[in-house]
Structure formats: C-alpha cells, structure tokens
Amino acid sequence: MTASSKSLEPNIIGQYLKSQPRYTRRKTVNVVMLGVTGLLTLIALLPLFWIIGYVVYKGGQCINWDFFTQLPRPMGMAGGGVLHAIEGTIILTFLGSLFAIPPGVLAGIYVAYSPNTWLGVGVRFGTDVLSGVPSIVVGLFGYALIVKQQGHYSAFAGGIALAILMVPIIIRTTEEMIKLVPHSLRDGSLALGAPEWKTVLSVTLPAAANGIITGILLGVARASGETAPLLFTALGNDNYEIGRIVNSGIAGHQGIWQILQNIFGQPVDSLPLTLWKYAQQPYPERINQAWGTALVLMIVVLVINITARLWVQYRTKRLQGR
Amino acid sequence: MTSISSEPSGEKAFLERIRFWLRHGDRPWNGLVISMAVLVFLLMVAIGLLLWRDSAAARAQFGWSFLLPTLDASWNPVFDIYQAWPFIYGTLLTSFAALLIAVPVSIGVAIFLAELSPEWLRMPLSWMVELLAAIPSVVYGLWGIFVFLPVVITPLGQFLGETLGVLPVIGAFFKGPIPVSGISRLAAGLILSIMVIPTIAAVTRDVFLAIPKSQREASLALGATQWETIWKVLVPYGLSGILGAVILGLGRALGETMAVTMVIGNSIEGSVSLLRPGYTMSSVIANQFAEAVSTLHVEALVEIGLVLFVMTLLLNIIARLLVWRVARRTPTQVRA
Numbered sequence: 001m002t003a004s005s006k007s008l009e010p011n012i013i014g015q016y017l018k019s020q021p022r023y024t025r026r027k028t029v030n031v032v033m034l035g036v037t038g039l040l041t042l043i044a045l046l047p048l049f050w051i052i053g054y055v056v057y058k059g060g061q062c063i064n065w066d067f068f069t070q071l072p073r074p075m076g077m078a079g080g081g082v083l084h085a086i087e088g089t090i091i092l093t094f095l096g097s098l099f100a101i102p103p104g105v106l107a108g109i110y111v112a113y114s115p116n117t118w119l120g121v122g123v124r125f126g127t128d129v130l131s132g133v134p135s136i137v138v139g140l141f142g143y144a145l146i147v148k149q150q151g152h153y154s155a156f157a158g159g160i161a162l163a164i165l166m167v168p169i170i171i172r173t174t175e176e177m178i179k180l181v182p183h184s185l186r187d188g189s190l191a192l193g194a195p196e197w198k199t200v201l202s203v204t205l206p207a208a209a210n211g212i213i214t215g216i217l218l219g220v221a222r223a224s225g226e227t228a229p230l231l232f233t234a235l236g237n238d239n240y241e242i243g244r245i246v247n248s249g250i251a252g253h254q255g256i257w258q259i260l261q262n263i264f265g266q267p268v269d270s271l272p273l274t275l276w277k278y279a280q281q282p283y284p285e286r287i288n289q290a291w292g293t294a295l296v297l298m299i300v301v302l303v304i305n306i307t308a309r310l311w312v313q314y315r316t317k318r319l320q321g322r
Numbered sequence: 323m324t325s326i327s328s329e330p331s332g333e334k335a336f337l338e339r340i341r342f343w344l345r346h347g348d349r350p351w352n353g354l355v356i357s358m359a360v361l362v363f364l365l366m367v368a369i370g371l372l373l374w375r376d377s378a379a380a381r382a383q384f385g386w387s388f389l390l391p392t393l394d395a396s397w398n399p400v401f402d403i404y405q406a407w408p409f410i411y412g413t414l415l416t417s418f419a420a421l422l423i424a425v426p427v428s429i430g431v432a433i434f435l436a437e438l439s440p441e442w443l444r445m446p447l448s449w450m451v452e453l454l455a456a457i458p459s460v461v462y463g464l465w466g467i468f469v470f471l472p473v474v475i476t477p478l479g480q481f482l483g484e485t486l487g488v489l490p491v492i493g494a495f496f497k498g499p500i501p502v503s504g505i506s507r508l509a510a511g512l513i514l515s516i517m518v519i520p521t522i523a524a525v526t527r528d529v530f531l532a533i534p535k536s537q538r539e540a541s542l543a544l545g546a547t548q549w550e551t552i553w554k555v556l557v558p559y560g561l562s563g564i565l566g567a568v569i570l571g572l573g574r575a576l577g578e579t580m581a582v583t584m585v586i587g588n589s590i591e592g593s594v595s596l597l598r599p600g601y602t603m604s605s606v607i608a609n610q611f612a613e614a615v616s617t618l619h620v621e622a623l624v625e626i627g628l629v630l631f632v633m634t635l636l637l638n639i640i641a642r643l644l645v646w647r648v649a650r651r652t653p654t655q656v657r658a
Contacts, residue, residue, distance in 0.1 A: 020545075030547035034438055040430030041447065044523065047516045048454045051465045106358035123359045125642065126366050132570070132638035133369065133631065134577025136604045140611070140627040144372040167362060197351030225458030228579040228604070232611055272460045276580060279464050287468075294461045305456045309449065 052298070059295025062288045067296075072238055078285050082293055084240040088155070088268035089224055089300075091242070092234060095159025095264065096223045100166035101216060107167075108174025108212075109200060123171070131168035138164050139229040147233060153267040158234030165226060166219035173215020173312075177208040180316065210315040217308035225301045227272040235267040236277065271297040370635075373628040380404065380621035388625060397590055397606075399614070404622035406629065408590045412507060412600040413630075415495075416582065417575040419511030419596060424518045424575075425568055431519065432526035433552055448527070455520035463584030466513050471504030471585060479508055479597045487597075497595040501587070507600040510586040514575045522571040529563030529648055530556060566644030573637040577630060579604040603630050 017023055066081050073080035107123060114120040142161035147153055181204050189199040205212070230236075242263060249259035271293055278290035343349060380388065388406050395405035435448055483498025500506050533556055541551040557564065587599025588609055603626050614620045 017545075026547055026550065030549040033549045033553070037430040037434040037438060040427045041434045044427050044431050044519050045447075045450050045454070048450055048457070050469070051457060051461065054465060054469055055461065103358045103361055106355050107362045110355045110359040119356065119359055119363075123363055125639075126363045128642045129635060129638045130362070130366055132573045132577075132634055132641075133366075134579065134604060134634055136577065136579040136607050137369065137373070137627050137631045137634075140607065140624060141369045141372055143611075144376050144624075145368075148376075164365065167365075171362065195346040195351075196348045198347070200351075221456060225456070225460075227458070227460050228608060231608055235612070272458050272580070275460045275464060276584075279460070279467065279584065290464055294464050297458055298461055301456055301458055302453065305453065306449075309452075 052302075055291065055294050055298055058288075058291035059293075059298075062292040063295060067289075067292055071241060072289075075281075075283060075286075080289075082271065082274055082289065082296070084238060085269045085271045085274040085293065086296070087242050088234070088237070088240050088273075089270040091155050091263065091268055092158045092162055092230070092270050093220050093224050095155060096162030096166055097216065097220060099159055099163035100170055100219060104167045104170030104215075104219075105174050105205075105212060108171040109178060109204075111171065112175045112178035124175075127168045127171045130164070131172075133164075135165060135226055135228040136231075139232050142229060142233040152265075153233060153235035155234055155264045155266065155268040158230050158268065158270070159264075161229035161233045162223040162226065165229060166216075166223050169219040169222060170212075170215050173218065174208070174212050177211030177215070177315075178204060180211065181207045211312055214308040214312040214315070217304050217311075221301050221304040221308070224270070224304075225272055225297060227270075227276050230270055230273050234270060234273065236269045236273050237267040238269065240266070240268050271300070370628075370631060373624055373631055377621045377625035377628050380618060380625045383618060384622075388622070389629065395590075399610075399616065399619050402616055402618045404618065406603070406622070406626050409601050409603040409606050409626060410629070411594070412510075412586070413576055413602040413604070415594075415596065415600070416507050416510040416514055416586070416602060417572055419508065420514035420518055420575045421568065421572055423512065423515040424522055424571060427515075428519050428522035428567070428571070429526055429557075429564065431523040432530055435523070435527045436530035437548070437552055437556070448524075451520050451523050454516070455524075459517070459578065459580040460584070462513055462517060462581040466509065466581060466585045467505075470513065471509050475504035475506065475509045475512065476500060476502060479504065479506060482508070483597055494594055495596050497593065498597050500597040501599065505585060505587040505599050506597050507586060508596045510582045510600070510602065511596065513581050513585055514578055517578060517581065518571040518575050521574050522567045525567035525570055525645065526560075526564050529560040529567065529645070532563070532648060533559050560648055562644045563648035566641040566648075569637050569641035569644070573634045573641065576637070577604060577634050579608050583608045603627075 066079060068081055068086065069083055070079070070081035071084050072082065107127075111120050111123050111127075115124070138161050141164070142157050146157035146160055150157070185203055185207060186199055189203040190196070194203075245262050246259055249262060254262075275290050275293040275297060278286045278293065281287070384404060388404065389410065390405075391407050391411070392405060395407040396403050397405060397408065431451060435444060435451070439447060479498065479500030482496050483500060486496040487493050487498055489496075500508070537555055537559055538551055541555040542548070546554065582602050583605035586602060586605055588601055588605055589599045590601055591598060593600075607623050607627055607630075611620070611623050614623060
C-alpha cells in the first residue's frame with residue numbers, strides 16, 4: 001500500500017458517512033449521550049465522597065482515647081465513650097458468624113455440587129430471595145422467634161437476626177468459590193479412595209478457603225452495619241462491659257457457663273444502634289459522639305469490605321490462571 | 323430369630339450395619355449438607371409463618387380494611403384502631419420517587435461501566451459504586467439529617483413547591499411548604515435513590531456484560547454509532563434483565579428502614595404531598611414496635627411487617643426470574 005492510498009481511505013469513508021442522512025445529528029447525539037453516562041457516573045459517586053469526607057471531618061474531631069475505652073456518661077455530661085457499643089458489636093457479629101457460617105458454608109457446598117437438583121435450584125432461589133428480605137422484617141422474626149419465647153431481649157436474639165442476614169452472602173460466595181476449584185483436585189481425591197466428606201473437608205474447602213473467608217468477611221461487614229434487625233432483639237444496653245461482667249462473675253464464684261450466659265443473655269448495644277439513638281437526642285455532645293460513632297463504624301465496615309474484595313480478586317485471578 | 327442365641331447376633335448385625343453405613347461417612351455427611359440446605363429454605367417459610375401467626379388478632383379484627391386506601395385512615399393506639407394505608411402510601415411514594423431518579427442514573431452508570439469505561443478505570447469505579455452500598459444505613463441517615471437535608475432538600479423542595487406546586491393535577495404531590503429542616507417524603511425518596519443506585523447499577527452492568535459480543539459487532543458493522551448500538555440493540559436485548567434490576571432496587575427501597583426513619587419525619591397527616599413529612603411501613607415498625615403496649619398494636623405492626631415481607635418476596639421472585647432469563651438465553655461461551 002502506498003502512502004497516498006492510505007491517506008485517501010479515511011477520506012472516502014468520511015465522505016460516504018457525511019453523505020448519509022442526519023450524519024451530524026447522529027454523531028452529536030452519540031457524543032452527548034456517551035458524555036451524559038460519564039456525568040451520571042460522577043453524580044452517582046458524589047455522595048460517596050461527600051459522606052466519607054464529612055464523616056471523617058466531623059467524627060475526627062471527637063475521637064480520642066476515652067472514646068474507645070469508656071462507657072457513656074449520663075446525659076448532658078461531656079466526655080465518655082462508646083466502649084459498650086464496640087464490645088456489643090463484636091459480641092453480636094461473633095454470634096452472628098457462629099450461627100451463620102456452618103449452615104451457610106454447608107448449604108453453599110450443596111448448591112455448588114448439586115446445582116441442577118430441585119433442592120439446589122430451590123436453595124439458590126431461596127438464597128436470592130432471602131437476601132432481599134427487609135432487615136426490619138428479620139428483626140420482627142427474631143423477636144417472634146427468640147425474644148417472645150425467652151421473655152427478654154438478648155445478644156443471642158440479635159446474633160440470630162444478624163445470622164439470617166449473613167447466610168445468603170456466605171452461601172453465594174461459598175458456591176462460587178467451590179465452583180472455581182478445579183475438578184481434577186476433587187476427582188483425584190475421590191479416585192484415591194477418600195470419601196466424599198473427607199474430599200470436601202481436606203481438599204475442596206482448603207482450596208476455596210480464601211474465597212469463603214472473603215464471603216464471611218462481607219457478611220460480617222454487612223452485619224456490623226445493620227441497625228433495624230437489632231431494634232427489637234438486642235435492644236441496647238448502656239452499661240455493657242465484658243470486663244466488668246467477667247470480673248464480677250469471678251468475684252461471685254460463678255461458673256464459666258454462668259458468666260457466658262451473662263455475656264450473651266443480656267441486651268447489648270452496637271455501633272449503629274448507638275448512632276441511631278444519639279442522632280435523635282437534642283444534646284450537641286451526643287450529636288458529636290454520633291459523628292464519632294459513625295466514623296468508627298464506617299472505618300470498620302469499609303476496611304473489612306475493601307480487604308475482602310482485594311483478597312477475592314487476588315485469589316480468583318490465581319485460581320482462574322491455572 | 324426366636325431362639326436366645328440369635329439375639330446377640332441380631333444386635334451384632336445391627337451394629338455391623340451401622341458401622342457399614344458410617345464407614346465412609348458419606349451418608350451422614352450428605353444428610354448434614356442437605357439438611358442445612360433445607361434449613362435455609364425453611365427459614366423463608368418460617369419467617370412468613372411466624373409473621374402470619376403473630377398478626378392473627380389484627381387480621382381478624384380489621385380484615386382487608388387494614389390495607390385499603392382511605393383518605394382519613396386512623397392509626398390510634400389509644401382506641402386500638404389501626405389502618406395501614408398512610409404507611410403503605412408513604413412507602414410506595416418514596417420508593418417510586420427514588421426509582422424515578424435512580425433508574426436513569428443507574429442505567430447511565432451501568433452503560434459507562436460496561437461499555438465505555440477504559441479498562442484501568444473500570445475496576446475502581448465498580449468498586450466505588452459497590453462501596454456506596456456498603457455504607458451503613460444509619461450513616462446515610464445521620465449525613466442526611468445534618469448535611470443533605472439543609473443543603474439540598476430544603477432549597478429543592480422550595481423550588482419544586484413554587485414551580486410544580488401550582489400546576490393543576492400533579493400540584494397536589496408538590497404542595498408545600500417544605501419544613502425548614504427539609505424533613506419530608508422528598509428527602510426520604512432522594513436518600514433512597516442514592517442507596518438503591520448501587521443495586522440497580524451493578525445488576526444492569528452484569529446484564530450488559532452478559533450480552534454476546536456478536537450483537538455489538540453486528541450493529542457497529544451496519545454503521546450504527548456506539549450510542550445507537552447501546553440504545554437500540556443492547557438495551558432492548560437486555561430489557562428484561564434491566565427490568566429485573568429495577569425491581570430488585572424497588573425491593574431494596576421498600577424495605578430500607580433506618581435512613582428513611584431518620585429523615586421522613588414520622589408523622590401521619592392527610593397530605594399526599596412529597597414535600598410534607600410522612601411515614602413508611604418500615605419506619606413505623608422501627609419507631610413503635612418496642613413501645614407498643616396493647617396486643618392489637620403489636621399485631622398491627624407485625625401485620626405491616628407481613629405485608630412488607632410479601633411485597634418484597636413477590637418483587638424479588640419476579641426480578642430474579644427476569645434476570646435469570648437474560649442469563650439463560652445467553653450461552654456462556656459467547657459472553658463478552
């Protein structure tokens with residue numbers, strides 16, 4: 001091809017295109033609309049930076065050491081912290097994970113290996129639907145299931161409610177991660193005579209473990225940010241301090257079972273619950289503490305989230321690269 | 323079998339059978355796995371059943387009139403008369419307002435992410451959109467009360483009240499004045515729209531990515547511009563999936579509690595206007611359930627929860643079926 005013909009080509013195409021009806025209009029619409037989608041993306045992301053920026057700015061002003069290590073002071077008094085909420089959040093997410101991980105992972109294994117049975121389809125569908133159930137409804141369910149039977153609010157009931165929210169996330173990630181594990185690994189183990197359960201526990205699950213942990217982390221991130229399911233299950237408790245409960249239990253010569261019951265059996269607070277209560281109060285120091293709580297909560301949730309996503313991306317690449 | 327000597331051997335045979343059964347451990351394992359799968363399935367049923375059982379008295383007392391649209395509905399814990407229409411109306415109005423804004427924005431975001439964005443920008447942008455969904459609802463609420471409402475909603479509400487509020491029919495929905503604090507159904511709708519954008523955008527993006535490359539190539543080869551390809555080929559192709567995404571977003575908006583409760587004002591008044599404070603189904607449960615004393619009050623709230631559950635259940639089922647349809651129609655090998 002000579003240089004002259006090369007320079008001619010676009011010219012011919014250009015002339016042909018320009019001869020088409022409404023050429024300019026179509027071209028303009030194209031550019032404008034493509035630009036609009038970019039603009040809409042910017043608009044959609046604006047609140048993210050606005051919220052994070054403002055929470056960091058306001059919350060950063062009231063965070064200090066006491067904020068993490070002290071119980072709330074009485075209304076109207078300055079100082080104090082949200083230790084009760086931090087400990088409560090840990091207890092609640094611990095209980096939630098405890099109740100959600102075993103059934104979630106096992107059900108995920110089932111769905112991954114029997115996707116075409118009626119139960120497999122049913123569970124996958126049920127998982128999808130379950131993840132769409134409003135969290136306030138889950139709260140009502142937790143109340144009817146546990147609180148009403150026991151006659152009192154408790155961390156236990158809150159943990160059950162959070163577990164219901166975590167289960168769908170765990171099932172879905174487990175399923176996807178197990179499907180990524182090469183079939184040859186499983187076939188090899190079975191061919192060596194290992195029973196199914198041993199193959200799953202010592203070959204498939206370890207290979208998929210990183211991804212499953214990611215799913216669990218995403219579930220934890222969701223659970224630790226939820227308020228609505230805790231309103232009528234965990235309720236809230238300004239004086240919750242594990243150290244104090246344990247100390248008084250030891251001083252009172254209570255058994256370990258009794259102490260555990262004291263920890264899990266009474267109402268607890270959590271960061272989002274505290275934030276919700278503080279935000280409705282007229283005292284400016286409470287509002288400031290609400291911003292501080294929001295900052296702590298957001299750091300917890302976002303750090304877990306980002307770590308989990310980075311991790312799964314890394315693992316998926318490695319598994320698929322094989 | 324009747325002789326004494328055969329008895330221990332029968333026991334032995336029984337033990338042997340158990341040992342054989344357990345030897346591989348596969349049956350108990352399968353039983354465990356299947357029972358957990360069934361458990362998850364049963365959970366759905368149990369939620370519905372418990373809510374149904376616990377709202378029995380309210381259902382018997384009020385029947386269908388509990389749900390019917392009325393202009394002067396009463397929600398009166400003193401006289402124990404409950405009608406849920408104001409809450410249903412508030413939920414529907416705020417959710418549709420949210421969709422009105424969120425749908426175009428989300429589709430724009432999805433198009434940008436799936437079709438236009440340069441490779442290096444795609445990942446971070448997708449992440450940011452998903453992080454938007456990760457921010458806890460209460461943080462949205464707090465930011466809403468102290469930042470978003472005074473800065474955006476109050477001026478916007480005044481503007482809408484002055485312009486649209488004077489129009490004949492739709493003016494009723496924009497009758498002001500909006501409270502100075504900005505607390506209103508409009509505020510709830512806008513916050514909801516921010517919160518459902520990640521849901522709709524992520525699913526729509528996946529729908530676009532599931533459309534075969536051949537569709538794009540054919541359209542471009544016929545001389546269509548990129549926008550024409552997107553709008554006249556890809557969008558119709560994935561329409562049922564996009565519709566599914568929108569319904570999924572609607573389900574999320576209907577059930578969202580905390581942020582809405584914090585900005586909607588929680589008051590029952592006769593007004594239908596977007597610019598006035600209101601109530602939603604989820605916010606009335608959040609606000610009143612813990613303090614409800616009379617049985618009928620509690621059960622009326624549970625019945626609202628039941629209605630909410632059924633609504634989101636139906637929406638989710640429809641949405642999933644629609645999204646599955648697009649995914650099934652596209653063979654895996656040819657996906658972009």
